Amino acid sequence: MPAVELPVQKWPGRIHEVTLGGNGRKKVVVGGEATLPFLHFEGAIPHRPAIAIEVHDRNPAEWAENLRQVWGSALKSPAAWAKKASELGADLIALRLSSAHPENGNTGAEAAKKNVAQVLEAVDLPVIVLGPEVAEKDNEVLMAAAEAARGQRLAIGDCMEKNYRTIAAACIANGHVAIGKTPIEINLAKQLNILISDVGVSRDAILMDPTTGALGYGLEYSYSVMERLRLAGLQGDAMTAMPMICTVGEEAWRQKEARVSEGVPTTWGQAKERAILWEGITAISLLEAGADIVVLRHPRSVELARATIDKLMAGAGQRSA
Amino acid sequence: MPLSGIEIYKLLPKSNCKECKFPTCLAFAMKLAQKQAELSACPYVSEEAKQALDAAARPPIRLVTVGANPKSFQVGNEVVLFRHEKTFYHPTALVVRVSDSDSADSIANRVKEATTYTVERVGHNMGLQGIAIQNKSGDKAAFARCAQQVQSLTDLPLMLMASDPGTMEAALEKAAAQKPLLYAATRDNWQPMAALAKKYQCPVAICEPGGLQPLSDLTEQVSKTGVEDIVLDPGVRDFNGSLVSLTQIRRLALKSNFRPLGYPVITFPSEAASSLEEEALLAGQQIAKYASIVVLDHFSPEMVYPLLTLRMNIYTDPQKPIQVTPGVYPFGNPKPTSPLLVTTNFSLTYFSVAGEVESSGFPSWLMVTDTEGLSVLTSWAAGKFDAPKIAKTVKEFKISEMVSHQSLILPGAVAVLRGELEEELSGWKVMVGPRDAVDIGSYLKRSWTS
Numbered sequence A: 001m002p003a004v005e006l007p008v009q010k011w012p013g014r015i016h017e018v019t020l021g022g023n024g025r026k027k028v029v030v031g032g033e034a035t036l037p038f039l040h041f042e043g044a045i046p047h048r049p050a051i052a053i054e055v056h057d058r059n060p061a062e063w064a065e066n067l068r069q070v071w072g073s074a075l076k077s078p079a080a081w082a083k084k085a086s087e088l089g090a091d092l093i094a095l096r097l098s099s100a101h102p103e104n105g106n107t108g109a110e111a112a113k114k115n116v117a118q119v120l121e122a123v124d125l126p127v128i129v130l131g132p133e134v135a136e137k138d139n140e141v142l143m144a145a146a147e148a149a150r151g152q153r154l155a156i157g158d159c160m161e162k163n164y165r166t167i168a169a170a171c172i173a174n175g176h177v178a179i180g181k182t183p184i185e186i187n188l189a190k191q192l193n194i195l196i197s198d199v200g201v202s203r204d205a206i207l208m209d210p211t212t213g214a215l216g217y218g219l220e221y222s223y224s225v226m227e228r229l230r231l232a233g234l235q236g237d238a239m240t241a242m243p244m245i246c247t248v249g250e251e252a253w254r255q256k257e258a259r260v261s262e263g264v265p266t267t268w269g270q271a272k273e274r275a276i277l278w279e280g281i282t283a284i285s286l287l288e289a290g291a292d293i294v295v296l297r298h299p300r301s302v303e304l305a306r307a308t309i310d311k312l313m314a315g316a317g318q319r320s321a
Numbered sequence B: 001m002p003l004s005g006i007e008i009y010k011l012l013p014k015s016n017c018k019e020c021k022f023p024t025c026l027a028f029a030m031k032l033a034q035k036q037a038e039l040s041a042c043p044y045v046s047e048e049a050k051q052a053l054d055a056a057a058r059p060p061i062r063l064v065t066v067g068a069n070p071k072s073f074q075v076g077n078e079v080v081l082f083r084h085e086k087t088f089y090h091p092t093a094l095v096v097r098v099s100d101s102d103s104a105d106s107i108a109n110r111v112k113e114a115t116t117y118t119v120e121r122v123g124h125n126m127g128l129q130g131i132a133i134q135n136k137s138g139d140k141a142a143f144a145r146c147a148q149q150v151q152s153l154t155d156l157p158l159m160l161m162a163s164d165p166g167t168m169e170a171a172l173e174k175a176a177a178q179k180p181l182l183y184a185a186t187r188d189n190w191q192p193m194a195a196l197a198k199k200y201q202c203p204v205a206i207c208e209p210g211g212l213q214p215l216s217d218l219t220e221q222v223s224k225t226g227v228e229d230i231v232l233d234p235g236v237r238d239f240n241g242s243l244v245s246l247t248q249i250r251r252l253a254l255k256s257n258f259r260p261l262g263y264p265v266i267t268f269p270s271e272a273a274s275s276l277e278e279e280a281l282l283a284g285q286q287i288a289k290y291a292s293i294v295v296l297d298h299f300s301p302e303m304v305y306p307l308l309t310l311r312m313n314i315y316t317d318p319q320k321p322i323q324v325t326p327g328v329y330p331f332g333n334p335k336p337t338s339p340l341l342v343t344t345n346f347s348l349t350y351f352s353v354a355g356e357v358e359s360s361g362f363p364s365w366l367m368v369t370d371t372e373g374l375s376v377l378t379s380w381a382a383g384k385f386d387a388p389k390i391a392k393t394v395k396e397f398k399i400s401e402m403v404s405h406q407s408l409i410l411p412g413a414v415a416v417l418r419g420e421l422e423e424e425l426s427g428w429k430v431m432v433g434p435r436d437a438v439d440i441g442s443y444l445k446r447s448w449t450s
C-alpha cells in the first residue's frame, strides 16, 4: 500500500503583525500567519481574524429596515451604537464618518473630532475610522480624526491612490495604522503598499483592503485576488504581506437579496434569514481566502462569524509541523 | 501526470512506418502529448505501452458520474488548488437527504420541493443535483420501499445510504437502473459493498474516518476489485477538520499525483452544525474548499439560494466573465415613445437591470453596450464605457429608427458622462437614472413623461 505523505508546504514569508488599540484600550493583533488560512498543521496562525462592527456617525436612513430594527435607537448616536456593538461581541468598532459625505450632511473636521472622541469614550475596543470615500472630504475628516485620537492606535482609511499621502502622514504623526484600498487588483494593492511605505509608514502599521465584492456581486473576484495576495505574501513578497480587511457588511447589505422582501421570486426564500446568510457566507468565504478583519453589520452574522472563527481556529492546538 | 512527447516516444515501436499518418514515431508522439492525436491511430503499439499511456492520461482526480441520463451529474476531474490558476470545472453537487424513518408524506414533500426547486441567476437556472436516502430505520424492507417511493417522485440521481450490504441490495433491486451512489464502503463491509458496486455498475463512496492513510489503503483495496468510480468521505465533519482533510486530499491528488486519493470528496455539513445557518456556512466553505458532493439535511430556499450563488461564483471561469450579447432588448412590447435605457453587457449588470425594467411596468428598450463583460463602473474605469463608445453603439444599433424621442437614460453611477455624451449625440437629451437598478421603477414613474 502506498504511504500517504501529507504535503506540507514551506512558506518563506509571513504576514506582518499589526496591533490596534493598546495604551489603556483593549489590544487586538491581526496578521502574523505563516500559512494559508486555518491550515494550522502547516504553520503558525498566532492571531484569530477579528470582527469589526460597522457604526456610522449619522442615522443611516438608507439601511435595510431589517438592520435598522435590530439596532433600534442605538442608531441615533455613534456612542450608543458603538456601545451596543461592543456588548454584542465586536472585537473592533469600525466608525464610518459618512456624515461628511457631501450628500449626507457634508460635516467637517469638527464633527469628525467630536464623533471619534465620543466613540473612543464609549468603548474600550480598538477603533477603525473610515472616511466617506470622497477624496477631499476623506483628507479633511480623517486628519481630524487622527489628531483627535492621538496615541490610540486606530486604523484609519482609506488611503487610495489619489490621497494616500495626507492620510498616511497623519497616521505617522499620531501613531495610527493606515488602511490602503485598491480595486481588486494584486499589482495595484502592492503598489499602494509601497507608496504608503515610502511615505514612512512602517510595515506593522499597514492594513490592506483589496475591495470586497459581495456574494453574487463580484465575490469571486475578491476571493481570488485575496488568495493571490496571501500566496504572494507567504512566498516572501513583503509588500503584499499586509493583513487584509474586508467591508463585508457594506457590500452584502447593498444587494437586493439582502434588502428586498417583496416582489422577489419565492425561490429566494424568507427575507430575514436570506439577508443574514448573504452577509455570513460572504464573510466566511473571504475569511477562508485570507481576510484578517471582516467588518459586519448584523448582530446575527457577527454571532455566526464568531462561532465559525472559533471552530476554524480550534485546530490551532494540533499543529504538527 | 501526463507524459511528455519524449516519454511517449520511448513507448512507441520507433519504426517510422507512417501508418499513423505522421512522418515519424516522434512526430506522432509529440502530437499525442499535445492531445492532438489518438493512440489508436498506431496499429503497432504494445499492450504494455497502451497501459502506461492510459495510466498517464488519467486525470489526477477521477471524473465520476452519479445517476443515469438525462439528469446525471459529474464530479471530480479538477486540476487546480486555486481557481485563479485555471478554473474549477465540475460544480459541487448539492444533495438533499431524507430518511426511511420519516413518514411517507414528509418524504414526498421534501423530495418534491428539492426536485422542483430552480432559481434563475444571470440567465442561468440553478437547482439541486440529487436526493440521498438514509437507512435510519435499520429495516431492510423500509429502506427498499423508501428508495422505490423516492424514485417514483423524482428524476434526480439518488444516493443510497446503508451500512448493511443486504439492505443496500434490497434498495438496489429497485433503483439500480438509476445508477445511484452507494454510501458507503467501510473497513467492515467493503468487500460486499464493492461487489454490489461492481454487480450493479454504480459509483460507491468509501468512508474511513481513521485518517488519510487508512482511507487510502481502503480505497486501494476497493479499486483492486475493479471498482473505479469512487467518492471519498474522510469522515471529518467540523469546520477545521474538513478544511484540512479536504485540502490535503486535493493537494495529494494534484501535487503528489497520489492515485489512491485521486477521487471526488463528499461532505455532510449538518453533522457538525448546530443550526441551519451553520450548516449553510459549512456547506459554503466546502463548496469553495474542495467538496464535490455536499449532502444537506435541511432544505429551505433562503439557505439553498445563497449556496447556489456561491457555487456559481466559485465555479465561474476567472478568465471570462459571464456575458450577454450586445444589442437592443425590448421589454413588454415597447413603442417608439417608450423609455430607452443604457447598460453594459456584463451578465450580472444586464440581468439586474433587465429584471427591474421588466417589473417596472413600463415597456422599455434596453441598449446593451459591448464592454467586454465588465460592469458599469469597472468598464467606465477601464475606458470601455465612455461617451464615444455609447454614442457609437447608439448609431450602430440604429436606435433612432426604433425610438422617436431622442432621450436616453444612463446608469446613475456614470452621471459624469452626461455632458460629453450630449456633445457626441447632438440633439439628444441624456437623463441620469438612479445608481441602483432597484430604483428604476420609481425613477421611471417620477421622471418619464413621453
Ligand code: B12
Pocket: A182, A183, A184, A185, A188, A211, A212, A213, A214, A217, A218, A221, A251, B321, B341, B342, B343, B344, B346, B348, B349, B352, B353, B373, B374, B375, B376, B377, B378, B379, B380, B381, B382, B409, B410, B411, B412, B413, B433, B434, B435, B436, B437, B438, B440
Ligand atoms: C468585480 C469588480 C471588478 C472585476 C470585474 C467584474 C466585471 N466583470 O465587471 C475586476 C476584478 C476584473 C475589476 C477590475 C477593475 N476594476 Co473593478 N470592481 C469590481 C467591484 C467589486 C464590483 C463590480 C460589480 O460587479 N458590480 C455589480 C454590477 C451589477 O454593478 P453595475 O454594473 O454597476 O450595475 C448596477 C448599477 O450600476 C445599476 N445599473 C446598471 N446599468 C444601469 C442602467 C441604468 C439605466 C440604470 C438606471 C442603472 C443601471 O444596476 C446594477 C445593480 O444595481 C467594484 C466595487 C464594488 N464593490 O462595487 C469595483 C470597481 C467598479 N472597480 C474599479 C476599478 C477602478 C477597476 C479597475 C480599473 C482597476 C484597475 N486599474 O485595474 C479594473 C478595470 C478592469 C480592466 N482593466 O479590465 C472601481 C471603479 C472606481 C470608480 N468609481 O471609478 C470600483 C468601484 C472599485 C473601487 N471602489 O475603487 N473590477
Ligand code: SF4
Pocket: B012, B013, B014, B015, B016, B017, B018, B019, B020, B021, B022, B023, B024, B025, B028, B041, B042, B043, B044, B045
Ligand atoms: S504508426 Fe506507429 S509505428 Fe508507425 S510511425 Fe506511427 S507511431 Fe510509429
